[in-house]
Amino acid sequence: MKYTAPRGTKDILPDETSVWQGIEKTCRKLFELYNYSEIRTPVFEQTELFTRSIGQTTDIVSKEMYTFLDRKGRSLTLRPEETAPVVRAAIENNLIQKDKLTKLYYIGPMFRYERPQMGRQRQFHQAGIEVFGSDNPAIDVEGISLAMQIFNRLGISNLEVDLNSVGCNKCRPEYFIRIKSFFKDKIKSMCEDCQKRFETNPLRILDCKEPNCQKFIEKAPAIKDILCPECKTHFEKVITGLESLKIKYKVNNRLVRGLDYYTCTAFEIVSGQLGAQNAVCGGGRYDTLVEEFGGPKTAAFGFAIGLERVVEIIKSTKSNNQPSKQAPSLYVATMGDEAEKIGFELVSKARGAGISADMDYLRKSLKAQMKTADNEKAKYVLIIGDDEIKKNKAILKNMQTGGQEEIAFDEALHRLTS
């Protein structure tokens, strides 16, 4: 084969697109039900937008970005996530204003250079929201409930909400100090990655899965005990909010998100049906990012759903999901040039009348045309041959019942619309 899709990318083929369309439709419907408006941003941005917001030492920035120079030598990067671009666009277009809540949603492709595996591709798709202008914990609750509502509507259950607070600019530095002093004498006996994390971002030590490291991590101070009063009450209010909506959650003190801009609330929604890459949704609060990007001081919250993973779950859940390909209502079978001409006009008229229709263009035998119509799941077949032309009538066959009748050419379309 001469050309194949680049590594880590996939063609979404016709028998799959209906699943995708269904998911996208459900997302849009619910986003709009919660009063979010769609925003579409470029798929590439200035590289700095991502390095600044996500953080230099994060995996995404340090090894996963598709970065290139354009013809004028500008460094651009295919978006690895959508929060930074939306923040940029919102500031640039003055969407964020004082005393106003701005609620935006997006659906689109993201790009990260990683080794592909189950539920992980280099081009993947996310649907998500960003809310600007409120530090009210109710926003966090609304966001999480919206995500759960989407999964619910898609028929996905067995999900778990993992919740944590990563603190704010006031309490996080304090926590860093505590963590550093706690691990100071232990770090040498921990794994190589943790030793790096100790220098670059000690918070991530908590996320290490090495059994050896976990022994130490278990005894490490939990961030929830060091949170400042504001973060603490915020976190508690998010929890009571979730409880009042009867959303089940699990406080996970080790949940640390891989992007540096998060403050206070961080959450993930994980599925048991996915393999190692089990997060279907992730997000949280980022109350300082807008200001860091030169906008007004603005509290913000957002999440992103991984659509490939949703597709995986839906495929594995629905045992025999019928592809539900759209079928034409009418298939016109013709024999001979004259019949083909008449048939072509009828197909055209049918379409004009809103009836989905198709016909044979391969000059196949009638039998073969019937077979094609059957494979296409056409409801009716209109047969036109020499006999019919003479009588100025066609044969209309109902493919479900097998019954057929002679009918005038023009009459046939009326029959189908009525």
Next chain:
RNA sequence: GUGGGCGUAGCUCAACCUGGUUAGAGCUCCAGAUUGUGGAUCUGGAGGUUGUGGGUUCAAAUCCCAUCGUCCACCCCA
């Protein structure tokens, strides 16, 4: 970036371990049985540079190396 599994017809796979005529089967597709009627059945047919490149050998789908792709896991995340 690291480790392991796998690349054979459009699809799912067999033959590989133990090298040996013309690389098989099911499904799909095409034709016929049915001179102009789909689904079921039967008969026939088409379809392959065995991922690619090199090596070993009288002989390679089979053994070896490389490379690309894919899958799974680590890391991390959606």
